[in-house]
Amino acid sequence: MSKIRALALFSGGLDSLLAMKLIIDQGVDVIGLHFDTGFGGRNAEQKKEYLEKITQKIGAKLEIVNIREQFIQDILFDPKYGYGKHFNPCIDCHANMIRVAKALLPKFDAHFVISGEVVGQRPMSQRFDALKKVEDLSEADGLILRPLSAKLLPPTLPEQKGWVDREKLYGISGRSREVQMELAKKYGIEDYESPSGGCLLTDENFSTKIRDHIKYDSFDLEDIDVLKWGRHFRLPGGAKLVVSRNKEENEKLGAIEVTKYEKFTLPLPGPLSLISKTASNEDKELAAKIALTYSKAKPENEYDVQIGQTTIKTSPFETKKEAQSFFVQ
Structure with a gap:
């Protein structure tokens, strides 16, 4: 069998960085997919430079995927699960990224998808029920692994098939970022984006x-x-x-x-x-x-x-x- 490879949803924030690093440390090739919806911020050039630098630091590859037109047509104005506090269709957006990543698995000869989501960290999109909605809407078929909260969630296909060791994953929940900060220190990750920084739709x-x-x-x-x-x-x-x-x-x-x-x-x-x-x-x-x-x-x-x-x-x-x-x- 070819080397196991995963595609990661990579926002640029600490959680997605750590999720990738945990899987890289298990000998899996990881490609970070940064989805360009157009609403990620005002300084695209600086963002790209940062993404390239930080993925290289943790040993991942980077692919920037332009989904602007598809996002406007399919998600922005008609989200199944509505909006957050402002114009942010977070649940539908996460599901859409997973769905697109899953469709890209054959192109990159990859086997599963990683997300840095943490149970209970965000009030709209990362509750237990919201993660289930994302799973169903994305049609992930058990292929979406959330390494930071995996031990709190049902075993996924990558765990069942032995592509990753569930015991080396985490069971983080809630809004405290203490465990993530400790992991960042362990891995020497310092120049990561703030958790709130990013989507203009918020x-x-x-x-x-x-x-x-x-x-x-x-x-x-x-x-x-x-x-x-x-x-x-x-x-x-x-x-x-x-x-x-x-x-x-x-x-x-x-x-x-x-x-x-x-x-x-x-x-x-x-x-x-x-x-x-x-x-x-x-x-x-x-x-x-x-x-x-x-x-x-x-x-x-x-x-x-x-x-x-x-x-x-x-x-x-x-x-x-x-x-x-x-x-x-």
């Missing part, structure tokens, strides 16, 4: 922007990146206005290939802005005024702002408070 402000967006528009791939940056305004005619906050956001918004928006800059130092291509002239005039308000423009002066084929002569508001009345987040 962020209240980001969730507010999604809800506002779908009230007025369809949700497409490009919208993920637009929602990550800038101040978002909803104008009276229904148009969306995005105004960057700083030089970095100017660069990020400028790099996005948009089909729904027009990009416009100001005739003096200030933010790059996006406005819906369907915006009315009235909304464009207001957008120009708001964008100027966040620049070095002076209220007593008029400026020519070019939005598409339209040139708008206007002045900024006297104060940002007037612009903020149209604020989404």
Whole structure:
């Protein structure tokens, strides 16, 4: 038989790192699958660099799997088990990742799937009943092993077949991370992500922007990146206005290939802005005024702002408070 290999759901956090390391120490090859839903954070380049470094440290391989389109179409707006506190469909999301990982087993000549989930650690997605829902929804067929809590759960196929030794697995439960911290120290794992850091769908402000967006528009791939940056305004005619906050956001918004928006800059130092291509002239005039308000423009002066084929002569508001009345987040 070929060497036993496992595919791990790898968020980048400590639990998934330890789950992989426990299985690697049993002589199993482990490939960490990092699923890119688009909502993992705002700094993808830094994230990738970190993932490569930390998987190498523990002796795993890394594969980044882009599931953005599938996640939007199948999970984000119609989760069977609903949302957490904000726009996070955690149970359906975990099940989806396991289902995709299981489908990838033949491609990587792998035998089972690992998850870093810990019984009782998260109130929505890691209760006993939630783990059972994930198991059923993912159609895992006994192939999903949770090394950190395995002794609290029924034996899985990898344990029954002797691919891993159940006695070398753990029975961690609850929100305390004392055992994980001890294991991290044992393995010399120091630069891991915080347990809360990651999914933007658990962020209240980001969730507010999604809800506002779908009230007025369809949700497409490009919208993920637009929602990550800038101040978002909803104008009276229904148009969306995005105004960057700083030089970095100017660069990020400028790099996005948009089909729904027009990009416009100001005739003096200030933010790059996006406005819906369907915006009315009235909304464009207001957008120009708001964008100027966040620049070095002076209220007593008029400026020519070019939005598409339209040139708008206007002045900024006297104060940002007037612009903020149209604020989404």
